[in-house]
Amino acid sequence: MGKAAVAVRTFSAASLKELLAREGATLVGVGDITEGLSREITHLNRGIALAVNRSLNRDTVDLLVRLERIAVKWLKERGFRSLAIPPDSDRINDKLIAKLYHLFSHKTAATCSGLGWIGKNGLIINETYGSKLSWATVLTDAPIEPDRPLTESQCGDCTLCVKHCPSGAVSGQSWSRGEPLKRLVNYEKCRSLKKVRPRFEEKPNCGLCITICPFSRNGHKQG
């Protein structure tokens, strides 16, 4: 006789969400990220998506890391395992941390927790804040009730980021969760703009696809 399935009791993350909001998070969601995990971390099938309404600068990274630590501590106190994915591992010159961003994309946790979809600009679009938010993710094995995912683009007929991208990097295709291999943005073109426009040297890039987006014009940025 086969093994009887053991029902795992889920619990609400309402108190964790409230705690993180008090500590400065603009949005917190929980996603079932089972489909988006690489082999090494399949046991950590919940993603706590954290977003702050700030540009991705040093202070923002520090705030996101602090929020991640609070979530990790909260989970540990309840006996659960977790893994904090650094907000901006690309710019941190540390071999171990640099490996983590290949294990998981913040965009996956954001769509799985229903906090946004992937816009034609390749970025997470939240319907209130657009793509102005900066993101971090804590993966965990805690059986938290997940929020409802977003699986389709809500960009509609808009093509503003396609028309205005100075490097011609945005292809204009629409994202859907069922078609993960679509190439929405040519990142080589996006990166190459830095070489010809020295004023972007200190920045990761021009960011025009954020400011031009109608969804980004609503929320007032804090930093």
Ligand code: B12
């Ligand atoms: C490397 C990197 C870059 C590179 C390459 C871009 C890229 N690949 O995204 C470069 C230097 C070009 C870059 C540029 C920028 N970046 Co950048 N970057 C990253 C970094 C460190 C890793 C991204 C990565 O390689 N992921 C791996 C690939 C495979 O996944 P992905 O494309 O990110 O996401 C896909 C999956 O999530 C999938 N997906 C979505 N939902 C689901 C659900 C399921 C179930 C599955 C299976 C898959 C799936 O669809 C996504 C799109 O194809 C992330 C931080 C992070 N850890 O996420 C920031 C990040 C993506 N960057 C960010 C930003 C802000 C920028 C810039 C605006 C720079 C700036 N001026 O600040 C530009 C924007 C250019 C653009 N239009 O995208 C933000 C995006 C915020 C947002 N609202 O989306 C991030 C999340 C950093 C952060 N902590 O907030 N970036």
Ligand code: SF4
């Ligand atoms: S950051 Fe600038 S160059 Fe890169 S995709 Fe956005 S608008 Fe284009």
Ligand code: SF4
């Ligand atoms: S500018 Fe328009 S097409 Fe581009 S991401 Fe925003 S809503 Fe989507």
